[in-house]
Amino acid sequence: MKILMRADTHVSYSVPAEGTKANFTFSQVLAALSVSLCSLVVGFVSAYTSPALVSMTDRTITSFEVTKDAGSWVGGIMPLAALAGGITGGPLIEYLGRRNTILATAVPFIVSSLLIACAVNVIMILCGRFLTGFCVGIASLSLPVYLGETLQPEVRGTLGLLPTALGNIGILVCYVAGSFMNWSILAFLGAALPVPFLILMIIIPETPRWFVNRGQEERARKALKWLRGKEADVEPELKDLMQSQAEADSQATRNTCLELFKRINLKPLSISLGLMFFQQFSGINAVIFYTVQIFKDAGSTIDSNLCTIIVGIVNFFATFMGIILIDRLGRKILLYVSDIAMILTLSILGGFFYCKAHGPDVSHLGWLPLSCFVIYILGFSLGFGPIPWLMMGEILPAKIRGPAASVVTAFNWFCTFVVTKTFQDLTVAMGPHGAFWLFGVVCIVGLFFVIIYVPETRGKSLEEIERKMMGRVPISAVVNIKPFSFNM
Structure with missing residues (x-):
């Protein structure tokens, strides 16, 4: 059961539904x-x-x-x-x-x-x-x-x-x-x-929401039964899906491109694009792609191929840490931790390469690049690695989810191409230290972006997220810092 007050009160209360138990x-x-x-x-x-x-x-x-x-x-x-x-x-x-x-x-x-x-x-x-x-x-x-x-x-x-x-x-x-x-x-x-x-x-099975979008109610019910279990009461969830679809249909236009740029849809689309931008311009793909070369340039005393495998292992275990923590701490807390870890390690890496080029001597610190890389990968894999993709599937409105996800994904891969292709040119023009510091500055901007604009979606159904993303409750940057709130 849900109890929702009027949108202009800026307050909402929710009581868990009595239907399907998660x-x-x-x-x-x-x-x-x-x-x-x-x-x-x-x-x-x-x-x-x-x-x-x-x-x-x-x-x-x-x-x-x-x-x-x-x-x-x-x-x-x-x-x-x-x-x-x-x-x-x-x-x-x-x-x-x-x-x-x-x-x-x-x-x-x-x-x-x-x-x-x-x-x-x-x-x-x-x-x-x-x-x-x-x-x-x-x-x-x-x-x-x-x-x-x-x-x-x-x-x-x-x-x-x-x-x-x-x-x-x-x-x-x-x-x-x-x-x-x-x-x-x-x-x-x-x-x-x-x-x-x-x-x-x-x-x-296919997703129940896609069946509802196609007007195939019975197939949506069967898909829900398969997903939630034969004994589960899926009628409340199916009713919520159909109500959400009806609301979306009542506001939709026939032109999908126009739908994308409607004011109510621009907010979730912009947040998703922003997360993808800061994900890629944190420098992750440049760092991964040029791992071996970076370690050689740093004069690391550890075998470069072993470093690559170590980075891969850290990436693997960090993601499992994220799996354990994401529904306990929420998306935003993990994004904060991720961003701060990347800011610190990119700053230290930049300082290391600056000292290597201009003094003092840091040849005895060959272990430092690997340590920074491990913490950097750990931070990225906890938050900015998986969460932009997860939230793309959560915050984009149902009616434009296909084309909007297409735009966001294409933008992500465009950013990947730009970062990987320009990294070597950046290191030539600014030095490795300048490139790492530039990525660090982008991460600082990304931290403020998360604090101010990114909502917390933990424990919310897609229907609840969509209704709140439509602007019925104004965003509060101060409250939004808390991992338990979703005030927009």
């Missing part, structure tokens, strides 16, 4: 695990070039020449293809459905890896990487939307971080396997990974 049902865990296995594939193929390029450019292993320029495109073409996939994915999840869109990426993932594994020239590798990136772009927006629409509010944070956790496992598997496999064998391994995900995705 718990970790086997069905919800299976649904989350199934789509998260897709994220494992995404993590593996995203990390592929880091170990693969070493053997790919070795003429004693590869029968054809891969020049330095071609090698840069093998790594750089994926973000561009993912941008295209992000743009395409929005319409696909609206017309095919969330589940079918995710399922449709499985076979192309297999084909793209086989194309790379069997390559006899660079063109085949580039085609395989483009197809891989295109699927990654589609998956990036489909996974959080599916989980946001199927999981109950009380477990959405915990299970919603499973894709990030399995994505990090995929990265770690690629790093470890790449240390003793050549690029071709590693690609064959990549072709095998989508098979379990393909099988499990056939079992799980």
Whole structure:
């Protein structure tokens, strides 16, 4: 049961519904695990070039020449293809459905890896990487939307971080396997990974919200029964879904592009875009992509390849910490901790490289870059890594969720491309210390963005979030700092 006072009182009280009780049902865990296995594939193929390029450019292993320029495109073409996939994915999840869109990426993932594994020239590798990136772009927006629409509010944070956790496992598997496999064998391994995900995705249902959007009430009821358990009373939740859909339909226009830029929709869209901007311009992909080179430049006494594996392990365990904490502390607290950790470590890294270039001597501090990297990755993986994707599936209004998620995902991959391609130029123009300090300044701005604009969504249904994001309750920056409130 809900008790809501008038919006102009700026106060709301809620009493938990007497309907479906939230718990970790086997069905919800299976649904989350199934789509998260897709994220494992995404993590593996995203990390592929880091170990693969070493053997790919070795003429004693590869029968054809891969020049330095071609090698840069093998790594750089994926973000561009993912941008295209992000743009395409929005319409696909609206017309095919969330589940079918995710399922449709499985076979192309297999084909793209086989194309790379069997390559006899660079063109085949580039085609395989483009197809891989295109699927990654589609998956990036489909996974959080599916989980946001199927999981109950009380477990959405915990299970919603499973894709990030399995994505990090995929990265770690690629790093470890790449240390003793050549690029071709590693690609064959990549072709095998989508098979379990393909099988499990056939079992799980489409999201109830998509069925409601299509006017298929009975199929929505069946999907809810499957997700919540046969004994669960899903009628209150189904009624809430239909009421929310009716409200959205009454305010909608036929032109989807116009819908995106309506004033009531701009707020959640802007918040999601802002989170993606600060996620990427924290420098994470530049740091990960150039990990080995950064450690060499720092004169670290620790083996650079071992450093890469250590960073991958930290990334993996940090995400599991986030899974444990996100529904206890809330999204905003983790974002605060994440941002502060990145600000401190980027500042120290900048100071280290400044001293290395201009004095005093810091050669005896070879352990410092790795320590900062570990804390930086830990901070990022706790908050700014997974939460922007999780919140994208939570705060975007149902009526524009497909096209809006498409815009947000494409923007994320555009930022990824810009950061990774300009990082080396930045280090030449400003020095490594200047680049790290610049990323640190962006993180400081991001901290204030989170404090002032980002809402707390912990424990809220998508319907509650959407109604409050429509501006019926004004935002209070002071109250919004608290992890338990959602006053907008």
